Amino acid sequence: MKVLVTGANGLVGRVLVKALALAGHEVIATGKGPSRLGFEHNLLRWYDADITHPFQLRSIMEAEKPEVVIHGAAMTQVDECEQRQKEAHSLNVEATARLLLDAEEFSSYFIFLSTDFVFDGERGIYSEEDDVNPISWYGQTKVEAEAVVQTSTIPWAIVRTCLVYGAKPEGGRANLYSWIRESLEAGKAIKVVDDQWRTPTLVDDLVNGILLLVEKQKEGIWHLSGKDQLTPYRFALKLAGAYGLDSGLLEKVTADNFSQPGRRPLLTGFNIEKASMELGFAPRSIDESLEYLRQ
Ligand SMILES: NC(=O)c1ccc[n+]([C@@H]2O[C@H](COP(=O)([O-])OP(=O)(O)OC[C@H]3O[C@@H](n4cnc5c(N)ncnc54)[C@H](OP(=O)(O)O)[C@@H]3O)[C@@H](O)[C@H]2O)c1
Known part of the structure; x- marks a missing residue:
């Protein structure tokens, strides 16, 4: 096509x-x-x-x-x-x-x-x-x-x-995964929110x-989303665990720690049953995704 x-x-x-x-x-x-x-x-x-x-x-x-x-x-x-x-x-x-x-x-x-x-x-x-x-x-x-x-x-x-999230493309903008991985690999401490729930x-x-x-x-x-609901902080903990990186560099914060012009919804994430049933959509778990991206 x-x-x-x-x-x-x-x-x-x-x-x-x-x-x-x-x-x-x-x-x-x-x-x-x-x-x-x-x-x-x-x-x-x-x-x-x-x-x-x-x-x-x-x-x-x-x-x-x-x-x-x-x-x-x-x-x-x-x-x-x-x-x-x-x-x-x-x-x-x-x-x-x-x-x-x-x-x-x-x-x-x-x-x-x-x-x-x-x-x-x-x-x-x-x-x-x-x-x-x-x-x-x-x-x-x-x-x-x-x-x-x-x-x-x-x-x-x-x-x-x-x-x-995914591997950061050449010259592309950081995403949740690439930001956390690069920061932890560089030994840099980061603040990550733990009150915004998503299905990454x-x-x-x-x-x-x-x-x-x-x-x-x-x-x-x-x-169309992942199937696990978690916060960016919990995602970061999983990444640190999977890649053997220092989770002590992760500071758990809430969204009101940052003063941002645009409001973010607290609880989102999707029910993907329709896509699974009617399209055969079958996303990986977070653990499988981290393994897939590890290289
Ligand atoms: N990433 C997410 O977490 C997420 C979540 C929910 C929905 N979405 C939706 O999914 C879609 C793709 O997202 P993404 O993450 O790939 O976003 P992205 O990386 O920001 O890509 C958006 C693209 O639009 C291009 N663009 C901006 N202004 C343009 C213009 N005037 N003319 C032509 N192109 C223009 C940008 O070009 P440059 O690269 O040259 O700036 C960029 O490549 C978006 O519609 C977004 O709303 C994304």
Whole structure:
């Protein structure tokens, strides 16, 4: 299948693009600026496209007419969204709406990447039917974009995921796993929160789930995350234990230790039963993921 991916230089995008090409899909990878994929394949083409530009993606869509669009590009940093609300809206909502219109013209299936931050975090282990109630601007923009996607005239899927981690890509931003591992390996003490519960998601597992959707072209909302619920501090303890690193460097703190512009939900994490039953989604446990990433 011909698949267009936005946000291809991102944490999820890089792994996704590679997996799609290796699975035999023709991949149109797009990102702002040059490719930082560090991966070449005869089924992969790179296009430089700023999704906030009204015509850049449209001309690519017109030229390539992908059968599937996977839209991952977004302003993803919660504090940045809070501080630059107009830009966050333009990127996360308006650009999504424009791309969806193009997809309605040239494609057949649209996958939108969303987040557990659409929920308020009062309860945790959310399923797809639960009511959204964002407490940050990031979450608000994703809720608005989800609403736009749900009005589409072509088949769509909304993939919500939660605290994604994995090996840090060359020149990429740190994630929970890479930050803790690098800090402990360098003998650096870090403060890690123990009052925000999540079901952390190994990026490779998320990508496997997205590939299942591409294959089965199922519609609706899908919760794709890891299966273990824990806090970043408990994740860090597991990592230290698995890799023989000094857990004494980990200081357990609560979120109110940090003054951050964007609020984070306390209790999230997903019920992934629907994806397990209907897609065959089977993420690793945290212990298996740490073993997988150890090298
Ligand atoms: N990571 C998580 O824990 C998590 C959790 C829940 C949901 N999600 C969702 O999953 C998706 C992928 O997340 P991620 O972790 O891969 O995020 P990421 O690493 O921040 O990737 C987002 C990508 O969007 C690109 N981008 C930003 N502005 C753009 C623009 N104007 N035009 C074109 N591209 C632009 C960025 O480009 P540059 O790299 O050049 O800046 C980046 O590569 C996002 O929609 C996010 O909301 C992620």
